Amino acid sequence: MLFFSLFKTLVGQEVTIELKNDLSIRGTLKSVDQYMNLKLDNITTLDEASFPHLCAVRNIFIRGSVVRYVHLPVNAVDTALLEDAARREAMTQAGTPVK
């Protein structure tokens, strides 16, 4: 659940979601759950010419399974901490959690 832990800290940040159907949506992350379902607010489509029907859409719910990439805001991610969190998770999965 490392990604969930990470995404929770990104709530309120501007992210770009790239979907598996090549649609890219940029907006403020409102919430995320453990399936990586995402709620975005104030969205814009990066390719508005191709998806004009999305011009009028302000907020959106994205099912986690259709997400291909999430572009994270660099400044909002603490990579050193993320490395540690990944190590902890690996240790937990290996049966020797940090205690």
Add this chain to the structure above:
Amino acid sequence: MSFFGFDDKSTDIKDTKEYTFDDTYDGLGQQLQESGDDFNDETFGSFAVNDVGKDFEFGLSSSNATDVNNNYQQKPQSSSQAGMPSLQPIASLWGAADQAQKLGTNEVFDNNNFDHNNYDRSTFELNNSGHGNYDPTNGTGIPGKILSLEEVEAQLRAASLQQPQFQQPLLSMPGQFPPHQFQQFPPHMQFPPLSNPNEPNFQFPPQMMQPPFQQMGIPPMPMVVNQHSQSGQSISQNSNGPHAPQTPYQLEQPNRTPVKSLEEIRNQDLAMAAAEQDKAIRKSKKMSEISKYNNLMNHKDKDYVMRMQLAQFVTDDSYNEDFYYRVHTAIQSRHNPQQSQISNIDIAQAYVFQQRGNNRGNRYRGRNDSPLERLQQQVQRAVAYVKQHPKKNLFVFEGSLGNITTTSGKAPRQALKIKKPSEGIPSLTSGDNLSDLLTPTEKSSVSSPAFQLSPESNSSSNFNPPSSASRNIGNDKKGPLYSIEKVYSILLQLENTERTAPQSDPSSDEFKEWQDKMRSLLEELWDALQIMVPFDAVEGPSQVHPFIAMLSYNKGMKLIPRIFRHINKEQRLTILTMIVAHMSSLEVIRQGSYTTVENNEQSNDLPLRVREAIELFSQTVLPPLVHFISDTSYSIVVGLLGILMDRNDISYIATTKTGLAFLTVFISRAELISQEGNVTQSELELWNTTFDNLFRSLHGHLSSIFPSSNNIDDSYVWQFLASVALAAKLEHQRIMVDEVRDSIFGAMNEAKLLSPEHSHQKIANLNLFLNVMGLNATTTEISELKINE
């Protein structure tokens, strides 16, 4: 009148003039047993009203009234009329919320009916604005505009004077209707009840009776009596009628602002209100569309869903399962102290805050405890429940053909299953020859990336196949990476233990236990650093000491500052000595020399990867070391410099940024201490000898310490030269200037071509060195410093 749900779009006023109520009335009311309806609203709530169809066509008779009552347009018009429509969405909200809460207060029902009836009425108002023969204020249940009894009576009297022909209807049912409401009905409507006094309301379908009743409250009894005395008619049946007992509510007399009674104002109001009303209508239509799904889930259902959702999030080991979020939040709150500290169940809190934003905060309205507290309790219960009932991951029902796998939020179904080495290949160690052990199919899977993931991803805790030093130092390229990860895992344990230090008294057993744990972890950490591995074991042409090898990787460099926090002074010195002694083995030194770049004509700078490594080294490894050096004693500094010169090729090290940084720090520190004067003569002599040796090593190479390109920032070189010049004797300085003369003039010439600020910077760097020798440079000349001053 429009309260009663008539739709006047469907009626043609001109055509319906000749109709009378009796003609149009379908007689349904007579078939109803209306007695005992008086408390329907209390008994069944507003639903009783809502369920009754609105198909009753009342427009005909009302339009009749419209024509009859044209003089009625002068009737007092409430200024609240314009404000009315805007209330409708709110009212429907109330309706929705109240239905959900099933609150049984009369006020709620009033609001409910208020909503529906207002909706119809506003339709009417729009279409009938020309007639304006109604008084919407009668229908308003707006609190706070209660007229006193005297005022009401005064209005009644005024109305009765204006429209004497309405005396009859006004008085016919005083118990149920406020006078003005009633006046709108044509006279013939009111007579049927009198003809059948035992069923006073029979001529009105229920939805007609109840809404105005609820909206307006009931005129107080005294008023009824007054009306009686005024008119001199006996309507005792009605005054004792079904609604009479509700007198307690009657004080909520429908509000009516004082009389304005100007048609212009009214029309203006109407016109202004029209647009708003139209909007409000559409909005309330939408609201009623939505609100039909209200109450699909009751409060218990919602609680259950919330509990199930929370159970997915809740953990009693949040530092392992939600480490990133916890620490990140803690760091953030440290940076923004106004944010509240995270509590134990911060997940739930974070979750609740989100939820609270969504439900407009009215879900728990009227409860004493805060929603947060309630949810925390709920979370605790959920945690307890989850603990008591560990989830089975696989259900096999007897007789069924398949399995039902349940995945949880914490362990979702894996799209990719990676075989653990222990399952597939027993006793696989890094040294074993894989291909010998594997069957052909397994061999093919070895080449797949998924399989290759396995040693790192699954055995991360015991990624110490190179547990013995000899293996580590062997050819295994992954050796340093394993070592680094091992150090990290111990470091994480150590930091976690440090975080959970017992608050109790240092002499207690608990504390001693904790101290022991810390100590053993520190020992483990020190062992894992492999710093004490004798270098003899590593001898070989390209061999590197295991500790130094770790520093070849970025994550290995990042270890140093974190380790320095925990280890003692001797251990720090050991690390420093190790680094100094093996400096030329360091990756940043080996690849960081500009002398190797010069042959490359395409790019004069080092490869990006190397530059980044050098930058990282000076950001992570150097600061703790420099800090240590600046605290250390004279003899140690001089000793370390001696080791550096003994074990390394100074002329090469000096061509690297990192090497120069070390030299600069050592020389400046030693020179600083010797200038302070707290040094013995023998120590000073040792320093002078060491420095002479150093200078001899550098002699003839000083021109090569500059970066290969003019575009690279060379301030560190001038800093180094300045520190050397500071410690150097006069003849040394002369040699230095001779050697770097080209660079000095090169820098000056360059500065001429640059923009003023860059030029200034370049000269400033140059002067770092020249000022030490009492010289000062401008873009054009070098002069003695004193003259310029």
